[in-house]
Amino acid sequence: MFDLKEKDIIQLLKSGERDKALKLLYKFVYPNVRKYALNHGATEEDARDLFQESVIVFFQNLFAKKLALTDGFNPGGYVMSIAKHKHIDKLRKDKNLQFVNEFSSFEEKKLESLNFEHKIHNLEVQNLVTQVLESVGERCASLLKMVMLYDMTLREVANKLEYSNEGSAKTQLFKCRQKLILKYKDNSHLKNLLKSVNE
Amino acid sequence: MSSIENDINLITSYLEGTFSGDAFNEFNLRLANDLEFNGLFQDFSAANDALTLDELYKIKNTLDSFNYAATPITSFISSPVNWIGSISSILGLSSMLSFGLITAFDVEKKDKVVENNKEIKTKEIVSDASAIRQEFIKATNSTENLAEAKPTKIAEYAYVSFAKGPKELEITNHELKNIQRPFSSKISIPCQKPTWKIEAETDVNGVGTGAINFKLNGYQKDYYTVILNDNYIETYNNKVRFNNLKAGEYTVLLSLENGCGYEIGPIVVKETAVNQEIPTTNVSEASTSYLVNSKTETFKLPSKFDSQYIQIFDENKNLISEKNVKAGEAYEWNLKDAKGNKVVNGKYNYHIDYQHASDEEDIKGELIIN
Numbered sequence: 001m002f003d004l005k006e007k008d009i010i011q012l013l014k015s016g017e018r019d020k021a022l023k024l025l026y027k028f029v030y031p032n033v034r035k036y037a038l039n040h041g042a043t044e045e046d047a048r049d050l051f052q053e054s055v056i057v058f059f060q061n062l063f064a065k066k067l068a069l070t071d072g073f074n075p076g077g078y079v080m081s082i083a084k085h086k087h088i089d090k091l092r093k094d095k096n097l098q099f100v101n102e103f104s105s106f107e108e109k110k111l112e113s114l115n116f117e118h119k120i121h122n123l124e125v126q127n128l129v130t131q132v133l134e135s136v137g138e139r140c141a142s143l144l145k146m147v148m149l150y151d152m153t154l155r156e157v158a159n160k161l162e163y164s165n166e167g168s169a170k171t172q173l174f175k176c177r178q179k180l181i182l183k184y185k186d187n188s189h190l191k192n193l194l195k196s197v198n199e
Numbered sequence: 200m201s202s203i204e205n206d207i208n209l210i211t212s213y214l215e216g217t218f219s220g221d222a223f224n225e226f227n228l229r230l231a232n233d234l235e236f237n238g239l240f241q242d243f244s245a246a247n248d249a250l251t252l253d254e255l256y257k258i259k260n261t262l263d264s265f266n267y268a269a270t271p272i273t274s275f276i277s278s279p280v281n282w283i284g285s286i287s288s289i290l291g292l293s294s295m296l297s298f299g300l301i302t303a304f305d306v307e308k309k310d311k312v313v314e315n316n317k318e319i320k321t322k323e324i325v326s327d328a329s330a331i332r333q334e335f336i337k338a339t340n341s342t343e344n345l346a347e348a349k350p351t352k353i354a355e356y357a358y359v360s361f362a363k364g365p366k367e368l369e370i371t372n373h374e375l376k377n378i379q380r381p382f383s384s385k386i387s388i389p390c391q392k393p394t395w396k397i398e399a400e401t402d403v404n405g406v407g408t409g410a411i412n413f414k415l416n417g418y419q420k421d422y423y424t425v426i427l428n429d430n431y432i433e434t435y436n437n438k439v440r441f442n443n444l445k446a447g448e449y450t451v452l453l454s455l456e457n458g459c460g461y462e463i464g465p466i467v468v469k470e471t472a473v474n475q476e477i478p479t480t481n482v483s484e485a486s487t488s489y490l491v492n493s494k495t496e497t498f499k500l501p502s503k504f505d506s507q508y509i510q511i512f513d514e515n516k517n518l519i520s521e522k523n524v525k526a527g528e529a530y531e532w533n534l535k536d537a538k539g540n541k542v543v544n545g546k547y548n549y550h551i552d553y554q555h556a557s558d559e560e561d562i563k564g565e566l567i568i569n
Contacts, residue, residue: 022261048267059258063251126256133253137518145254178207184246
């Protein structure tokens with residue numbers, strides 16, 4: 001961890017090292033977001049919120065496969081772009097300002113989130129989702145996330161979670177996937193809640 | 200394989216895009232005509248959303264845990280107290296282990312800077328202006344621009360960053376904006392090693408109850424960081440405790456405010472067993488019930504299989520404990536939950552997922568704790 005540079009964020013994400021990647025984003029990107037925000041009329045608290053929201057959008061897009069973690073990809077630059085975009089959007093809303101689109105080269109589509117934002121702030125949804133995932137078991141949840149969200153290969157997962165081989169990881173993946181669906185299926189309250197939040 | 204298992208496989212393949220031609224059309228046809236299958240498909244997608252949401256909650260929690268009040272790492276203008284600690288983060292601690300890094304300039308701490316009657320930022324005040332001046336002249340080979348500014352002014356607005364490693368000291372002067380060229384200086388001053396005391400507490404029954412206590416002697420409440428594997432603590436307190444450690448070897452990396460770093464270890468957290476004689480149980484029969492006396496016993500299963508993954512649930516199906524047991528090891532549950540608290544008496548369910556040769560099997564049963 002100690003010699004890591006900003007470019008290592010990609011490798012950390014590819015190996016499911018979420019928290020280490022977040023620390024690097026905080027270390028290398030937050031100062032720039034903060035500087036930008038403070039220079040554009042934001043408070044310290046705004047800067048922190050802006051950084052957090054931008055990182056979450058980055059992860060949403062990553063999980064939705066809108067991003068590819070290629071070697072040339074710059075996560076820090078991407079988060080910074082989201083932050084600028086969001087901040088300008090906020091200013092536009094707050095002050096009804098007209099801006100020349102200074103990020104025209106940036107693909108705005110990539111910035112669109114999956115509309116998870118209101119769900120993230122809904123405590124009831126959070127509690128129920130957490131309950132479902134806990135009932136699946138931490139190990140199962142990790143396995144599912146590594147494969148489905150971070151696109152790790154079964155070999156990588158087998159190494160990381162100490163399964164004897166890829167076949168064993170595959171079997172567990174199937175079982176865990178089934179377990180998650182059944183737990184979710186049985187939780188009609190969560191199902192209804194998610195539906196109502198979506199509407 | 201049951202029909203639901205088949206259907207889940209089918210949906211997975213569909214979503215992974217491995218279908219082609221007829222199979223793809225057949226799938227869509229079924230999706231349109233089979234309500235139950237369509238429902239499963241919806242649940243599958245929604246369960247994936249739940250997985251994404253859970254991960255985003257965890258990301259948000261981690262982001263919340265960061266100390267935003269501390270100095271941002273690459274711009275040393277908000278909180279001087281953490282200044283060199285932040286620099287050390289950039290340098291990479293390992294590079295400091297063999298190299299003591301101290302700036303040639305004394306750094307004073309000033310909490311507030313007022314510009315235009317408005318408190319704007321907290322800045323580092325580098326007191327030794329003449330040193331900066333000399334460095335500047337040496338680096339730029341010129342006194343041009345410098346003559347226009349008073350040394351104190353240069354010092355006041357200078358901030359220091361270490362962009363290329365411990366030997367590269369880069370000084371940028373905000374006030375002299377027309378100076379484009381950064382300059383550098385090589386400074387090496389040996390560290391004065393402090394003393395510390397470190398103690399390890401044992402991990403009882405191998406469930407992660409171990410701890411490491413670290414105490415820095417004679418330290419005057421200056422800022423420093425201690426890193427134990429993935430645990431990263433920034434503190435002013437001379438005592439640091441790392442909890443919930445499993446038995447094993449650990450290394451503590453200490454980074455002091457003056458930039459000196461030390462590697463301490465290995466520190467061994469031993470595992471001790473609380474021996475409680477309990478009846479040996481046999482898990483070869485499925486759906487077996489066991490009775491465990493919480494005052495005198497633990498729940499113990501013999502090493503029978505190549506590897507076992509064991510989960511304990513309470514009556515409400517909440518996961519209480521889970522453990523992956525390697526080949527040849529016995530499983531023992533000390534009747535405590537993941538936080539180390541003794542569970543209440545009552546009925547619990549165990550679920551053993553084990554591998555035997557190339558085969559896998561599940562065993563479920565219940566245990567009564569009284």
